[in-house]
Each structure stands twice: as structure tokens, then as C-alpha cells.
Amino acid sequence: xxxxxxxxxxxxxNVYTKVPDGGWGWxxxxxxxxxxxxxxxxxxxxxxxxxxxxxxxxxxNSRISWIISICVFVQSFTAPLSTVLSNxxxxxxxxxxxxxxxxxxxxxxxxxxxxxDMYVTIGVISGLGYCLCFLPTVTILSQYFxxxxxxxxxxxxxxxxxxxxxxAPAITALKEQIGWRYSLLSVGVLQLSIVICGSLLxxxxxxxxxxxxxxxxEEPTETKYMLENEQTRTSIESIDSGVEIxxxxxxxxxxTKAEPKSEEPKEHVQIxxxxxxxxxxxxxxxxxxxxxxxxxxxxxxxFGLFATLGxxxxxxxxxxxxxxxxxxxxxxxxxxxxxxxAEVFGRISAGWLLNKKPIRKIYIELICVVLLSVxxxxxxxxxxxxxxxxxxxxxxxxxxxxxxxxxxxLAEDDVVGIAKxxxxxxxxxxxxxxxxxxGPPLAGVLVDTTQNYSSAFYSCAAGMVLGAVFLSLVRPCxxxxxxxxxxxxxxxxxxxxxxxxxxxxxMDIGKAENSGxxxxxx
Numbered sequence: 392x393x394x395x396x397x398x399x400x401x402x403x404x405n406v407y408t409k410v411p412d413g414g415w416g417w418x419x420x421x422x423x424x425x426x427x428x429x430x431x432x433x434x435x436x437x438x439x440x441x442x443x444x445x446x447x448x449x450x451x452n453s454r455i456s457w458i459i460s461i462c463v464f465v466q467s468f469t470a471p472l473s474t475v476l477s478n479x480x481x482x483x484x485x486x487x488x489x490x491x492x493x494x495x496x497x498x499x500x501x502x503x504x505x506x507x508d509m510y511v512t513i514g515v516i517s518g519l520g521y522c523l524c525f526l527p528t529v530t531i532l533s534q535y536f537x538x539x540x541x542x543x544x545x546x547x548x549x550x551x552x553x554x555x556x557x558x559a560p561a562i563t564a565l566k567e568q569i570g571w572r573y574s575l576l577s578v579g580v581l582q583l584s585i586v587i588c589g590s591l592l593x594x595x596x597x598x599x600x601x602x603x604x605x606x607x608x609e610e611p612t613e614t615k616y617m618l619e620n621e622q623t624r625t626s627i628e629s630i631d632s633g634v635e636i637x638x639x640x641x642x643x644x645x646x647t648k649a650e651p652k653s654e655e656p657k658e659h660v661q662i663x664x665x666x667x668x669x670x671x672x673x674x675x676x677x678x679x680x681x682x683x684x685x686x687x688x689x690x691x692x693x694f695g696l697f698a699t700l701g702x703x704x705x706x707x708x709x710x711x712x713x714x715x716x717x718x719x720x721x722x723x724x725x726x727x728x729x730x731x732x733a734e735v736f737g738r739i740s741a742g743w744l745l746n747k748k749p750i751r752k753i754y755i756e757l758i759c760v761v762l763l764s765v766x767x768x769x770x771x772x773x774x775x776x777x778x779x780x781x782x783x784x785x786x787x788x789x790x791x792x793x794x795x796x797x798x799x800x801l802a803e804d805d806v807v808g809i810a811k812x813x814x815x816x817x818x819x820x821x822x823x824x825x826x827x828x829x830g831p832p833l834a835g836v837l838v839d840t841t842q843n844y845s846s847a848f849y850s851c852a853a854g855m856v857l858g859a860v861f862l863s864l865v866r867p868c869x870x871x872x873x874x875x876x877x878x879x880x881x882x883x884x885x886x887x888x889x890x891x892x893x894x895x896x897x898m899d900i901g902k903a904e905n906s907g908x909x910x911x912x913x
Contacts, residue, residue, distance in 0.1 A: 404596045406595075406598060408597070408598060410535070411535060411536075411595075412539050414535070419592060420532060420546070421591075422591045422592060423529065423550070423588075425588050426525065428551060428553060429581070429582050430521045430524055430551070431525075432550060432553070433554070433558065434463070434521070435706075439559055439563050439566070440562075440571055441455055443571035444506075444509070444571075448505065457510065458506075458510060458513050458514055459513075460514075461518065462513055462517060462521065464824055464827060466824075467820050467824030467827050470817045470819075470821045470824070471817040471818060472523075473523050474813055474814055474818075475817075477530065482530065482531045482592045483592045483594070485527050486524050486527050487586045487590060488523055489522070489527075490520065490584075490586040491520070493517045494579045495517075496513055496520060497513065497517055497575060499512045500512035500575060501576040502572070524589070526816055526817065527592070529798055530812060530813050530816055531594070532547065533802045533809065534595050534597075534812075541745030542743055542746035543742070545739055545796060546742055548794075549739065552731050552732075552734050552738070553735070556731065558578075682814055682818060686869075687805065687865045687868040688801075688806060688818075689868075690862070690864040690865045690868055691800075691806050692822045693857075694760075694862040695819055695820075695822060695858070696823060696825060697854045698760065698793065698797070699826035699827055700829075700854030701767055701852065701854050702794065705767070705770070705783075705786055705790075707847075708847045708848070709726055709730065709779070709783060710723045710726075712844040716773075716775065718775075725780075729787065730786060731787065733784045733786075734790055736788060737787060737791020737792045737795070738791040738796075741759065741793075741795055741796050742796070745796060752800060753800065753803065753865055756793065756796060759789055760859045760862055761859050763855055766782060767786065767851050770782050798819070804869075830851075834850055
């Protein structure tokens with residue numbers, strides 16, 4: 392199955408005759424697990440530095456929170472750039488460069504003197520590095536798997552959840568020993584290990600094995616021409632004897648290979664085949680914007696845009712909501728931890744279910760999004776600890792089913808397919824960045840206006856419902872587009888193919904008439 396013709400096995404691409412669904416892909420999944428832990432895991436654990444930064448820079452909580460907001464926005468907004476660089480220089484080089492940027496930004500931030508320095512170092516420099524690491528890794532992982540793609544991606548994406556469990560208490564304990572600056576420096580040095588993960592991302596090449604069909608031995612050119620001349624002579628002489636002119640290959644006696652069609656129709660047939668074959672040029676495009684012409688992708692992008700509004704608020708506002716209800720800080724932390732644990736099980740369960748494929752994957756995703764909307768609507772109705780705990784566990788589980796699968800689903804044929812996933816992922820995450828930047832401030836404005844944290848959850852639920860509406864339109868758009876393309880191809884084929892025999896018959900009859908007139912003149 393594997394075609395190995397490489398001189399340097401550690402750096403050369405893996406060549407397969409079909410998607411391996413394993414092989415070196417397991418190493419890619421291992422690398423993706425740690426990339427998730429060292430990117431999104433650190434972002435989610437960054438809250439342990441908030442109080443220290445507020446005291447050191449004498450800033451408000453909202454100004455400190457802009458560090459992560461800028462970081463997430465830059466990470467999403469520059470997604471097309473990571474696609475262009477990956478297609479130009481390869482996934483391995485881009486991820487390794489991203490690891491260097493992340494580490495540089497975090498280490499430099501440990502020496503920051505103002506909050507603006509943190510905006511630039513962590514927000515811009517590390518944010519760009521996060522973008523260059525995440526998308527190329529998840530893209531190349533999807534190329535190594537087909538049937539197991541959903542399950543492997545979901546399990547590997549749990550790295551960020553496990554990182555929250557381990558990094559948050561570890562960083563807190565480290566701060567008590569060496570202070571927040573040296574702790575931040577240590578985190579930056581740890582993130583440099585992303586370079587090692589990036590070095591494991593060997594590119595993959597799928598070369599479909601050519602089918603060798605048993606064909607009868609082709610006749611020599613001279614024999615073929617003699618046969619054609621003999622048939623032409625026979626058809627011309629048959630006019631005087633009243634015999635019907637025969638041009639059908641089925642009427643040629645014996646097993647002789649007859650080619651009744653002239654050279655001109657064969658040229659038409661060749662042109663038709665070449666026009667129907669997929670052109671190889673789009674594969675070399677750095678960023679294929681043709682996905683924006685695909686109605687199914689447009690609907691899926693709008694789903695990501697509105698659904699992202701519901702991804703951030705619960706983790707940001709669950710503790711303030713619980714404190715407003717009179718729940719202690721310790722119990723509020725337990726609620727957030729339970730949400731993270733449930734998210735792990737949600738990611739794994741979604742991957743297992745999508746791997747089984749009881750129905751189309753896009754429909755499974757739609758059901759999960761609808762249930763996630765229900766979970767968001769349920770938060771405002773909770774009035775005590777166990778009510779919030781139940782809502783958090785349900786929300787965490789459903790968030791895991793959606794968060795771990797919505798980007799890999801771009802590789803499915805119901806959206807854009809694996810061939811265009813790289814470009815589609817860049818455009819998709821770029822569109823998501825708009826909601827990622829506007830979502831938390833919008834929820835904050837609603838909370839300040841209504842003086843009620845429930846309004847933040849209502850806004851998230853409304854966005855998730857709109858996302859579900861657009862997600863429900865993905866499959867109908869794809870089915871309708873494919874049907875129109877197939878119908879157009881059939882009509883174009885019908886216009887070309889029936890004309891081929893007529894041209895030949897007219898030429899053959901014309902030759903026969905000229906020959907007949909010559910005989911009468913004699």
C-alpha cells in the first residue's frame with residue numbers, strides 16, 4: 392500500500408496509494424495533541440496571571456482581558472496567511488516558525504513594563520504564532536485519515552482540556568515559588584517544544600494506483616490503414632450493387648478491430664475527455680478563493696460566525712454568574728472544572744459517533760448545535776449550585792461535540808472536501824475571528840446595560856440558534872449544486888456525442904457519391 396522511494400525517511404514526504412487511516416498519521420495525532428495543549432491550553436489557563444498583572448501594571452480587569460482578546464483575534468484573523476504559507480513552504484516549516492513566534496512573544500512578555508507591551512508581545516506576536524501552529528497541524532492530520540478522521544481529531548483535540556487541568560495548578564504553584572514573571576518565562580520556554588511537534592509533520596502524497604486493464608493487442612498502424620481502406624472500398628462498391636452502407640463497428644465481421652469513425656470525431660472525443668477531467672493547476676494555488684463560490688461553504692461559514700458567539704461567554708461569565716447567586720468562589724471553580732471535564736467526554740463521544748456514521752455527519756453536527764443552544768438557554772433558569780453544575784456539565788459536553796469537530800468537518804464532501812480543506816479552513820477561521828473579537832465585548836455591553844449576567848447567555852444562545860439555521864442549509868445547498876452540475880454535464884455531453892456518427896456518415900456518403908459519378912462518366 393505504501394510506496395517508499397525516499398532517500399531521507401525522516402524528512403521526505405510519505406507516499407501512499409490511498410489515505411492510510413493510520414501509519415505516520417498516529418504520530419501526527421500525537422503532535423496535534425501537544426500543539427493543542429501548548430496553544431489553546433495556555434490561552435485558557437492564562438487567567439491565573441490576571442490578578443498579578445492587575446497589581447503589577449495597576450490596570451483594570453477589562454484592560455487586562457484585552458491581552459487574550461487581541462491574541463485570539465490575531466490568531467483567527469491571520470488564518471488565511473497560515474494557509475498561504477503552508478501551501479508555499481509546507482506545514483512542517485510553518486508550524487516550527489509558529490512555535491518560535493509563540494515562545495518569543497511569551498518570553499518577551501515576561502520583561503514587559505506596560506500593558507501595551509503585553510498587547511504587542513502576547514497579543515500580536517504570540518497570537519500570530521498560535522495561528523501558524525494550529526491550522527496547519529489540524530489540516531495535515533485530516534489528510535492522513537479518512538474513515539477515522541472524526542474520532543482521531545476529536546481525541547487529539549482534548550489536549551487543551553487536559554492542559555487546563557495540569558497547567559493552571561502547576562503555574563499557580565510555580566508563581567508562589569519564583570513569581571509571575573519567571574513563571575511566564577518558563578511557560579514561554581515550554582512552548583518552544585512546539586518546534587519539535589512541527590518537525591514531525593511529514594507531508595503526505597496520495598498517488599492513486601493506475602488500473603491496468605486487459606486490452607487486446609493493438610494492431611500495427613499499417614494493418615489498421617489497410618483495413619480502413621478495404622472497408623471504404625467495400626462501402627463504395629456496395630452502392631452499385633444495392634447493398635446497405637454499414638458504418639457500425641458491430642457489423643464488422645470476425646474479431647477484427649474496426650475503427651469506423653474518422654479522425655475528426657476522435658479529436659472531439661479527446662477534447663471532451665480533457666475538458667471533463669479536473670485541471671491540476673488549482674492544487675498549486677496558495678489560497679483558493681473558489682470556495683467562496685460554493686453555497687454550502689458560505690452557509691457553513693455563517694454557521695461558524697454565529698456559533699462562535701456562544702463559545703466564549705459561558706467560560707467567561709459562569710463564575711461571575713455563580714458569585715451573583717451567592718455561590719462561594721471555591722464552588723464556582725468546581726463548576727468551571729466540571730465544564731472542562733465534560734468537554735473532554737463530549738469531544739471523544741462526538742468523534743466516536745461521527746466515526747460510526749449512523750447518519751450524515753453534517754446532520755449529527757446539527758443535532759449537537761441544537762442541543763448546545765438548549766444548554767445556553769438553560770443557564771439563566773439555574774438559581775443554585777447544583778442547577779448551575781448541571782447546566783455546566785451539559786454545556787461542556789455539547790461544547791466538546793461541536794468545538795472538536797466543526798473544523799475537521801470542512802474535509803467532508805458535504806462541505807468542501809479534503810482537496811480544498813486547507814484554503815477553506817483559512818477562510819473559515821478568518822470569518823470566525825469577527826465573532827471572536829465582537830462576542831465577549833457584546834456580551835459585556837449587555838451585562839452592563841441590564842445589570843444581569845443572564846443576558847450574556849441569551850445573546851450566546853441567539854447566536855447559536857442562527858448558526859443552527861445556516862448549518863441546516865449546508866446539505867441542501869450542496870445537493871442542489873451537485874445536481875445542477877451533473878445536469879449541465881449531461882446536457883453538454885448530449886450536445887457533442889450524437890454529432891460524431893453523423894459527421895462520419897456524411898463524409899463516407901460524400902466519398903461514395905463522388906466515386907459513383909466518376910464511374911458513370913466512364
